[in-house]
Amino acid sequence: MLKKVLVTGANGQLGLTIKELYQDNNINLEFILVSKEELDITNKEALSEFFNSNSFDYCINCAAYTNVEQAEKTPEQAYQVNSEAVKFLANVCRLNKVVLIHVSTDYVFDGEKQEPYTVLDQTNPINEYGKSKLQGEKQIQANLDAYFIVRTSWLYSKKYGKNFYQTILKLAKKEKKLTITTEQKGCPTNTENLAKYIIELIVEKTNDYGLKHFCDKQVMSWFEFAKIILEEHNFTNKIELEGITEFKTYAKRPKYSVLL
Ligand SMILES: NC(=O)C1=CN([C@@H]2O[C@H](COP(=O)(O)OP(=O)(O)OC[C@H]3O[C@@H](n4cnc5c(N)ncnc54)[C@H](OP(=O)(O)O)[C@@H]3O)[C@@H](O)[C@H]2O)C=CC1
Numbered sequence: 001m002l003k004k005v006l007v008t009g010a011n012g013q014l015g016l017t018i019k020e021l022y023q024d025n026n027i028n029l030e031f032i033l034v035s036k037e038e039l040d041i042t043n044k045e046a047l048s049e050f051f052n053s054n055s056f057d058y059c060i061n062c063a064a065y066t067n068v069e070q071a072e073k074t075p076e077q078a079y080q081v082n083s084e085a086v087k088f089l090a091n092v093c094r095l096n097k098v099v100l101i102h103v104s105t106d107y108v109f110d111g112e113k114q115e116p117y118t119v120l121d122q123t124n125p126i127n128e129y130g131k132s133k134l135q136g137e138k139q140i141q142a143n144l145d146a147y148f149i150v151r152t153s154w155l156y157s158k159k160y161g162k163n164f165y166q167t168i169l170k171l172a173k174k175e176k177k178l179t180i181t182t183e184q185k186g187c188p189t190n191t192e193n194l195a196k197y198i199i200e201l202i203v204e205k206t207n208d209y210g211l212k213h214f215c216d217k218q219v220m221s222w223f224e225f226a227k228i229i230l231e232e233h234n235f236t237n238k239i240e241l242e243g244i245t246e247f248k249t250y251a252k253r254p255k256y257s258v259l260l
């Protein structure tokens with residue numbers, strides 16, 4: 001039977017990847033993809049109205065405030081999108097019997113562990129973005145039963161959006177030297193693999209709801225990731241890459257955030 005899937009925040013890197021891979025499909029899924037301009041999830045009335053006048057089986061929430069640095073300066077904006085709006089979304093999903101698939105982050109952890117974090121590990125975010133995302137998870141858990149919260153890490157698309165992969169390529173085109181931190185370790189995750197994982201949850205009709213971890217399997221530092229990106233684009237002879245222990249930022253980031 002045909003399942004209807006709403007995708008919010010559809011113009012972000014994950015939303016655009018889902019659109020590219022699945023808008024036309026032969027797996028009986030109909031996608032309704034809405035950008036921030038078409039549906040602002042912080043607008044409670046607009047959300048209710050949208051759910052009342054359309055029917056969905058699943059909602060994949062790709063909408064989020066993802067600017068980790070800016071979140072330190074204007075945290076209220078991050079909380080509004082990543083927590084308050086997620087509460088509205090959870091409520092409207094419950095009222096309309098829609099399964100919510102929400103994406104969360106490795107930044108809910110403090111990074112002090114020396115081995116991969118499981119879904120049973122204690123959270124302890126160390127920056128405002130991570131705190132706002134954790135609060136969003138809690139809003140879902142308190143208001144909804146039929147949900148998947150999928151935590152992922154270091155998300156990048158080679159085609160869409162703003163992410164570390166695109167930042168490095170942009171810098172490589174104008175700088176002679178890049179200095180990149182060796183002090184954080186995690187798993188860069190391609191949006192295509194995350195999109196496939198999410199769609200599998202729907203296709204397999206799993207009702208094993210709850211918290212999940214999904215990331216690509218290679219553990220590395222941002223420095224090592226930058227090296228791979230530069231090699232992939234034949235920049236290695238044209239640019240100097242230096243590993244540094246401290247790259248000054250507003251937000252603290254977990255030293256280690258591998259998810260299992
Ligand atoms: N990027 C990463 O490295 C990681 C991301 N995640 C999580 O994965 C999910 C997808 O992230 P990603 O695709 O990278 O994020 P992006 O920042 O690429 O996309 C988020 C989208 O949400 C939109 N948006 C912002 N506010 C609202 C709103 N009020 N209503 C509707 N849409 C809104 C943004 O629009 P606009 O740009 O116009 O504001 C943007 O199009 C998020 O939940 C994120 O927290 C988890 C781990 C790593």
Ligand SMILES: Cc1cn([C@H]2C[C@H](O)[C@@H](COP(=O)(O)OP(=O)(O)O[C@H]3O[C@@H](C)C(=O)[C@@H](O)[C@H]3O)O2)c(=O)[nH]c1=O
Pocket residue numbers: 066067068069105106107152153154155163164167178179180181184222247249253
């Ligand atoms: C651009 C740049 C960054 N860095 C450092 C800063 C930071 O510590 C690290 C990563 O840089 P970014 O700021 O691009 O990454 P950041 O925005 O922290 O990425 C995070 O985004 C959110 C949304 C998530 O959920 C996380 O999983 C994670 O992907 O690399 C350098 O050392 N040198 C550089 O030239």
